[in-house]
Amino acid sequence: xxxxxxxxxxxxxxxxxxxxxxxxxxxxxxxxxxxxxxxxxxxxxxxxxxxxxxxxxxxxxxxxxxxxxxxxxxxxxxxxxxxxxxxxxxxxxxxxxxxxxxxxxxxxxxxxxxxxxxxxxxxxxxxxxxxxxxxxxxxxxxxxxxxxxxxxxxxxxxxxxxxxxxxxxxxxxxxxxxxxxxxxxxxxxxxxxxxxxxxxxxxxxxxxxxxxxxxxxxxxxxxxxxxxxxxxxxxxxxxxxxxxxxxxxxxxxxxxxxxxxxxxxx
Numbered sequence: 001x002x003x004x005x006x007x008x009x010x011x012x013x014x015x016x017x018x019x020x021x022x023x024x025x026x027x028x029x030x031x032x033x034x035x036x037x038x039x040x041x042x043x044x045x046x047x048x049x050x051x052x053x054x055x056x057x058x059x060x061x062x063x064x065x066x067x068x069x070x071x072x073x074x075x076x077x078x079x080x081x082x083x084x085x086x087x088x089x090x091x092x093x094x095x096x097x098x099x100x101x102x103x104x105x106x107x108x109x110x111x112x113x114x115x116x117x118x119x120x121x122x123x124x125x126x127x128x129x130x131x132x133x134x135x136x137x138x139x140x141x142x143x144x145x146x147x148x149x150x151x152x153x154x155x156x157x158x159x160x161x162x163x164x165x166x167x168x169x170x171x172x173x174x175x176x177x178x179x180x181x182x183x184x185x186x187x188x189x190x191x192x193x194x195x196x197x198x199x200x201x202x203x204x205x206x207x208x209x210x211x212x213x214x215x216x217x218x219x220x221x222x223x224x225x226x227x228x229x230x231x232x233x234x235x236x237x238x239x240x241x242x243x244x245x246x247x248x249x250x251x252x253x254x255x256x257x258x259x260x261x262x263x264x265x266x
Contacts, residue, residue: 003115003169003216004044007129008067010220013046014210018110019199020051022138022240022253027055029257030106031132032099035085039104039129041111046072050079052108058085060104083232094120104131109117111139113180122187131260135189137180142201144217148249150241154208157234158218161226165218180256189258197253202246205238258261 004011029052030036035057040049045068048054052166053059053076057256061072089096094117098104107129109116144158144166145190158198166173177183184192203211209231210217223230 001087002065003171004065004068004152005219006067006221007214007216008045008065008071010210010214011068012047012071013214014207015044015047015214016199016243017047018051018138018200018253019166019197021198022255023051023055025195025197025255026106026108026136028259029134029136030055031130033105033130037102037106037130039098040221041054041096041107041109042115043072043088044068044111045087046075048108048110049077053079053084054081055198056106057074057083057130060087060089060098062089062091062093062096064090066090072144091243094124096124098128103128103133104176105133107133107223109134109135109137110221113137113139114174118177118188122184123191125237126176128190128258129201133259135184135249135257135258137184137258140251140253142215143212146249150238151249153241154212154234155235157230157237158167158212160232161224162218167219167222168214169219169222171218177256184197184256184258187258188260191261193256195256195257197255199251200251201249201251203249204246205235208247209234 007141037058038056040061043049043063046061049059049061061076063069069088073088080086107125143153179194213220220227238247
């Protein structure tokens with residue numbers, strides 16, 4: 001099942017990128033290397049790779065959705081500077097094989113770790129990451145789990161049209177599973193550090209609708225013939241919360257950076 005089928009163009013236009021502070025933090029976490037290499041897992045339309053590309057010489061961006069790969073190509077390729085190298089790879093994270101001898105110094109999993117077979121991915125990653133390489137797993141809260149009044153209202157409207165249970169494309173959202181820190185500490189990347197980075201955003205109602213269509217739980221095709229009715233109901237529900245035409249969101253990125261213990265460096 002591809003939970004994000006049909007969302008690529010909305011994802012590119014309406015999903016917020018990572019904040020500058022997070023990009024700087026991740027660039028500092030990467031060990032020295034020449035050329036310095038970034039592997040972005042679940043790249044989507046390349047939002048994380050785009051924010052981090054200025055710090056790296058070589059970037060490989062991987063996604064299991066062909067439409068997302070096409071969007072990433074359109075975003076990332078024109079922004080390359082002289083000498084930078086980019087590959088967009090259509091593959092499952094768990095099956096990805098880098099070019100022979102290519103070892104990433106930083107591996108990023110932004111808003112994607114939940115969707116992976118995590119133990120299998122981590123075992124595979126341990127086979128090819130650079131000896132001192134760093135894995136960064138990070139995400140902010142989605143609208144489904146957010147706590148502000150306007151976001152809870154928006155979720156309620158989605159539930160009115162699609163049902164109480166959180167969707168994942170044509171299926172349902174799976175259980176959360178063990179905490180990410182626990183999963184990482186059970187892998188080769190068992191030295192884990194956690195940090196938080198706050199972010200404040202302003203949304204128009206049209207942007208909230210576009211954001212929802214970028215998600216697995218409210219993709220536009222899920223509404224069928226009721227899409228117009230959904231947009232009308234959501235707009236009417238959110239107007240009372242809009243100050244000066246905008247909805248304010250306070251969110252937080254939780255960032256886990258994980259390494260091998262120094263004694264097991266290869």
